[in-house]
Amino acid sequence: MSNYARITGITVEAYDTKTIEFQWDEKARPGQFAMAWVPGMEEIPMSLSKIGRIKSITVKNIGESTNRLHQLTIGDTLRLRGPYGSGYDLKKGVKYLVVGGGIGVASVLPVIKETGADTIIGARTDKDIILYDQAHRYASDIWISTDDGSRGFHGNAVELMREKCDENRYDCVIACGPEAMLYHLYKACEDLGLDCQMSLERHMKCGAGLCGCCMIDDQRVCKDGPVFNKEQLSGMTEFGVSKRDTCGRLVKFG
């Protein structure tokens, strides 16, 4: 159902990223998302970066609608639909390695909180790293990779993940980030014989599993996903390859 929530807190995470906090009583699981809207923007999907009674979204300003969200201040009202989607399937006794790339850290933060799992945060540069302090508080061990080497491991998150899997024993990788990263991470999991769960993105309209615009192969990202397990990912021909535009046309990733 849709709800309205008053914004109670705003945190600047990086030069282009803010966390917007509000009280929203709906029950949510790690990995779920909401459709967020205020007048003057398109309604867009946002992962819940906090899932208790106080919830939050962490928004990277990349276009008109995310820019509109960045203009909001404490006391403003936000319209939310959801929570939607499957979320991560977390089990006791499984040793997880969490990998968050870029804004993808927002989606996996509740997993780190719930499991205390070892965590890799990947970003382009030092100033693109978000939510490190929060993740650091809950993760058993935490490592950073930057593409330009300005902080932590010099290289991408997948290279760092391979290194950490050499040093430690994990059962399952949980990840959210750019699809190219996820695709290579998935390949690495195949090589290493690791299980995995990954959160994907496709263009969303209804968010509720009806309109069929967010399909990846025969799966609805908004309802069957956004988190898919290794078996589901292995059957996908479009993962890492192509997506649907707003008209439903198949377009290759550039």
Next chain:
Amino acid sequence: MTLETSVGRIELERPGMVASGIMGETGPSMARMIASGAGAVVTKSIGAEPKAGYPNPCFTEIKSGYVNAMGLPNPGIELFADEMRIAVAAGPVIGSVYGADADEFAMLAGRMEDYGAAAVELNLSCPHAKGYGMELGTDPEGVKQIVVAVKGAVDIPVWAKLTPNTRSIADIGLAVQEAGGDAVVAINTLKAMVISPEMRKPVLSNKFGGLSGPAVRAVGVRAVYDLYTTVDIPIVGVGGVTDAHDALQYIMAGAAAFQVGSAVAKGGPDVFDEINKGLERFMMDYGYKSISEMIGVANE
């Protein structure tokens, strides 16, 4: 006992179809719906050119249904060939089309026939080119012209999907029959609006939308009942079907088959399996051997 039914020449193993606009935009999603127990799948309404639809918000939940103004997003008839190839291999596909005029409807229907559609469904709820927010399907003469043009262009059965946003749906049904239409499908969504008091404005970017789900069921059942008393061609019932009991209302009002849209949101693709099981249970309990024995019995 059997769930088989037929809509004119079209034989269906199971009486429930996926309604247009529900997971009908891509080949793989349509194939999945057929595998999940739907007797057929109706495609998203396809037009001559690719269309992005209205900007978000274009959909919202209300207490007993949904209001949407998707704005007919679709990849256009040319590219839809790729999706049809995959869907048609999985089972019966009804090609839904919308056009600006009779010629465009005829062209689109012809392409759907080429792609292997079992029948074509004309979406008469799209806006009238002449404006005023009127829907094409509210004018009996216009409807007749479209159906005649499409009948002249294809050999597959032609179904007309009726809008409830009209003074008399039975009159439109009669126009379809007189023009040689093979079946009527009722109902499309009811014109509706949702306002956010917090934001002091309509929620949908298009302001108006179409109401679907349980909230429209009683309106749909009544429309089918009315049509059954006025037309002789088969009727397909749609609007608010969530379980076998709902589907039986449509069948007993006069529908030879039914479609399910909104219920896919909560029930998922498995909703068809659930409905099929429920129908079998009911037929067992009440001594019916076939769907045809139940069609229109509420009119007797």
